[in-house]
Amino acid sequence: MRSTANEPPLPRTTGVQPAGSASPAGTDGSAGTDGSAGLNRAELRGRATGAGLLAFFAFGWTVCGASGLHTTLGEVLLAIAALASVTVVGLAVRTARQAANAPAGGDSARGKAIGRRFGLIAAAEWIGIFAAVRALDATGHPHLIAAVIALGVGLHFFPLARLFNVRIYYATGIALCLIALATVLLAPLTGSDLLWTLLPGLGCALALYATCAYVLRGSLS
Secondary structure: OOOOOOOOOOOOOOOOOEOOEOOOOOOOOOOOOOOOOOOOHHHHHHHHHHHHHHHHHHHHHHHHHHOOOOOHHHHHHHHHHHHHHHHHHHHHHHHHHHHHHOOOOOOHHHHHHHHHHHHHHHHHHHHHHHHHHHHHHHOOOHHHHHHHHHHHHHHHHHHHHHHHOOOHHHHHHHHHHHHHHHHHHHHHHHOOOOHHHHHHHHHHHHHHHHHHHHHOHHHHO
8 A cells, every 4th residue: 555665755745635535635745734724725726626525435425324224314314415515515616716825835746756655545445445345245245345445445544644644534544444343343243234334334424524524624614
């Protein structure tokens, strides 16, 4: 996941990167924080793009969680998730527009190197998840797929948190890993097949929406 030994050390930057996996934010080589104040143009645009992608994946997780709820409750959850995603996209657009007034700043060469590192992390995540899903399906354990995907997505947030210096990603990664663990422990104990998708689906959706709200909190004011 971190095949970057031959590249020079890079300063930590900030932005949204989720995932399922969001696009790199602030990959211009500038230092930053989790807050929106003091961010440069590239960081703000990256944050906006990443939040929009996070909202997309959060809705996808909601679909997964509600897939076994053949009731009005499932439809209500999907409607709420759709509204939340649209709201996030609206805030992301607002953040992107604010970027026009932000300083340019940044080091393009270092930004490209950070982008390459992000590409390696994202590729490792998707390849790992694909291989795990195929293996689980081939060995007759498809019920574990949602939990394993949640684990893979959660793990990929840790190198991203370090790469972009976004502390909230550590919390997001921990949350998704705990959700995966809780699913594997609780679903067999309860004997509920529904829990295999309900818990990781809704749990991951909430974690990603919370991450969106945190990184876009400057646009809420």
